[in-house]
Amino acid sequence: MVRLTLEQTAREAAPAGCLATFLDLSHRSFTDVSCLGSFKNLERLDLGHNCLVTLEGLSACTNLKWLSVIENKLVSLKGAEVLSKLQVLNAGKNKLTRIDEVKSMTSLGALILNDNNITSICKLDPHHQLNTLVLSKNPVITFGDALVNAKSMKKISMSHCEIESIGSSLAACVELKELRLAHNKITTIPSDLAKNTKILNLDLGNNLIERESDLKVLSELRYLRNLNLQGNPIAEKDTLAKKVMKIVPNLRIFNAKPIEAISISQNENSRKGSKLNKDEGLPDRDPVDSSMKKKEKRKRSKQQVESHEEPAAKDTPPAVAIAAPVKSALSDSKKKKKEKVVVEQDKSSKPKSKHDKASSNDTEGKTKKEKKKSANKEDKDAGGIDDTEVSFAELMFSGDGSVPEPVSKDKPLGTAADGKFFGGLVIDHTKKRKKAKGIPMDASDLKQLCSAPEVGAGGLSGWD
Template sequence: MVRLTLEQTAREAAPAGCLATFLDLSHRSFTDVSCLGSFKNLERLDLGHNCLVTLEGLSACTNLKWLSVIENKLVSLKGAEVLSKLQVLNAGKNKLTRIDEVKSMTSLGALILNDNNITSICKLDPHHQLNTLVLSKNPVITFGDALVNAKSIKKISMSHCEIESIGSSLAACVELKELRLAHNKITTIPSDLAKNTKILNLDLGNNLIERESDLKVLSELRYLRNLNLQGNPIAEKGTLAKKVMKIVPNLRIFNAKPIEAISQNENSGKGSKLKKDEEMPDRDPIDSNTEKKEKRKRSKQQVQSPEEPAAKDTPPAATIAAPVKSALSDSKKKKKEKVVTEQDKSSRPKSKDDKASFDDTEGKAKKESKKKKSANKGDKDAGGIDDTEVSFAELMFSGDGGVPEPMPKDKTQATAVDGKFVGGLVIDHTKKRKKAKGTPIDASDLKQLCSAPEVGAGGLSGWD
């Protein structure tokens, strides 16, 4: 048993002493903090990661507004019921089974009780300032009438519980903007959810929803931006995304994917199917056979030209005269070679001066041939990466150097690795041509490169 003493608290609170308004006593293995009664000016107190079993020692700290007792061994919140000014209470990761003491904390704005053993929620009628309620990872079966008059609540997280139905429990929560009910046993989306018209984020993943008729309610949620239905039987149908996009036209994220990406994938799938149909149309076997025969005839006609007749048409006299002609052609070749060698000998330089002039002319000829080759090569490359007429924004290529890809709208998808980009890639030239001077830069290219990506509403919240 480790008891907190006045001397220790005085050291922590120095130089303010008993007038201190904030104390951090986390990670100390304390089991008793009854000496804090003399610190009546405390407004913020952190007792997280200790071994507290009760909060009775805090009954004198009536000015507390912020209290964290996360990861202790609390079985109840007894001793904290007198903290009427408390605005934030974090008692997550304890062994709580009931939260009746919360009824008197009428100033609460955020109540965080995740990872406990709570089975039911007490009425939160007097909590007119309650903004956030986190009860995830508790064996709660139903909401009951806990939130019947909770008109100011904006965020509810009750994921990983045992909730079977929502019903009309949230009908009064007209200011609700974020509702997380993933990993439960919910079978239907209630029609009363239409009263929560201000919902931005709705997470119903990993439940038992299977009827498409339940999706009609979503059309009333005109501000809905982020929807998750993954892990439900209804999500196994491939047409779900299309139906949801029709019902909720303002949706930006569906099943953790941007709507733009989903629509692009669908369009690309349609395009590939159309291309295959165009490239491989339905043909009759008779037509294909006739086409093959015509191709064979054409190839034979090309081979058998009028100047070079086929072996069948040649007379026997021509076959006898063939070796004689070859012999004559060989003799002519030998004579030409002799003439060429004599010309080379005559053209060779006799003196040192003549030799130097000969080397210069030969070097100039080689340089000219190299220039011609490089010019031809540049003409070949001009239609590809180094084309100055193509804008920089269009010159996006895949990592394997293959088919061009469009520039990713979300610039965060590209990650830099050794000067190159992986994901939606920028060009890495191995052979670069200098761009002509004075070529104007397109204004649309600059907008695509410099504009910041639009961030969709409805990301993961930091409070859960």
Template sequence: MARLSSDQVLKDNNAADPTSVTTLYLTHKALSDITFLANFINLEKLDLKLNNLTSLEGLRSCVNLKWLSVVENKLESLEGIQGLTKLTVLNAGKNKLKSIDQVMSVVSLRALILNENEISSICKLDQLKDLNTLVLSKNPIRKIGEALMKVKSITKLSLSYCELQGIDTSLKSCVELSELRLAHNEIKCLPEELKLNSKLRSLDLGNNVITRWSELKVLKLLTNLRNLNLQRNPVATVDKVTRKVKKALPNYRYSMLDQ
């Protein structure tokens, strides 16, 4: 079924009036067109996962949306979400997105999940003052740049499988960061500026190219760190270094180090 009518949606949801519907689950419907949602102006939660969407233009009138999932579609752009000023959660993972510029105007966003796309650079997210979760894993980003320089609210950040060679000073303003995932990259060294992320509790550095203790010594300044993954880094096979890591983190509860 490639097309749905608003009448069919109402029937499926035992509703008589589209304005009375606040939640819709329209997954696995082979949808390529969502213009039928134009009259569902009070929708707050919408799940469109696993369809054939190439555009979100049909959502422009759904101005009350707070939660939106468009996972596993065929989107190359997020055009159409700019007017969704109440949106707090957007999950657009597993699409064909190359840019996230359209999210800049959605200042209400708290969670932005864009894993497994084709995003090669991150625009500045300065306006997203309430953003606390950002997932960009499995995108060819390579550099974080200044995208997060003014985003102080982030607590969870995932950049695994992003071809990163380092994080430099790009996270120094993320002072609320508690969970950082950087596995499966090409990171050689942790910058001294990481000490500014003093609330870090979980740090995943598995499958990188860290070779020496000097590239990790900032860890001893992360006194709140509880979970650390260094598995499959050259450094994780050196007993002398692993002892230094454990000594530097006397309060850690769970550390994955190659045996």
């Protein structure tokens, strides 16, 4: 036990002595402060962070107006009921279970009793000047009729309690500006809240509110600037912010975020959504054409990997026809004929041993394979689209992807059996042979070649 002595108090109060109006005796581990009765003029006293279990030693300090006994070991406020001039009482973080002693403190303006074990609130009818009530972190279940006549109440903080309903408990608090009821079990916003028209800050976060119809009462709170509904089932809806902003047009902060930031975010999301919808609904995008292009791209990539391995299908008309040069094909065939002649001469001139017969068989096999590859190459040159040796200058394109004009008036190019053209590229074997012999192109040929887009130039690929 640590008892406060008169000598210690005198040293703290020096040089005013017993005439001192303010004393700070916090953080001293005092258990008894009964000697303070000798200081009749005390108006402000701080006894926070001590080990007090009772306030009976303060009964003589009748002039006290401000008292802090925060974080002691008080189980009751006995001894403080005679402090009729007390305006501010801070008894938070103690072990209080009841607050009946405050009934006689009719001059109270602020009553701070957070972090205690209080289960009910006594009736505060005589407290006409009470404007601040803090009972956060107490197992309070209901307001009861404690505030039915609290017309001067401006701030109520009862977060982290066990309140299930507000009802009409706050209807008389017409001057209320701040209401904090977060972390409770409230299921609805009562319509009687419309009588608290002066509310500026309303915190109902982490409750059980889920009905959008409860939001209608917020339209009556024309001074509401800060609203918190985070942690409620209703807050899981994406359209909540938009509805709240419509109901409370003067709101400045919603769910701890400035309204301006929320509006900007919503506008950006709206623009992104509209842009996406617009891109998806462009009239010049043909889904059939797009799918055909994708198929052709896949086909090209596959053929580029497997080029010179599989011959082109004879019955399937090529997607595009190509005016390919014939010189390379002719030179290849001449080379192969020469190789064949050399092989035949070797056969006739040399006697065949077993080893020679085996080598000649290998040579014949290679010759057959080369013939097959040559035939495959000729077929692919006819298709042309996968031959990497064919230059772009030798491909005939139409600028808009449609069928180009025929080179000759007498004979149109690329005509199928039913009179239709295949793709945007056509082939004319007659022209191809003429040009291969060195005959210059006419003006229409050059115009078509110049209109062909180049790969990598940023425009649509000519292959498509």
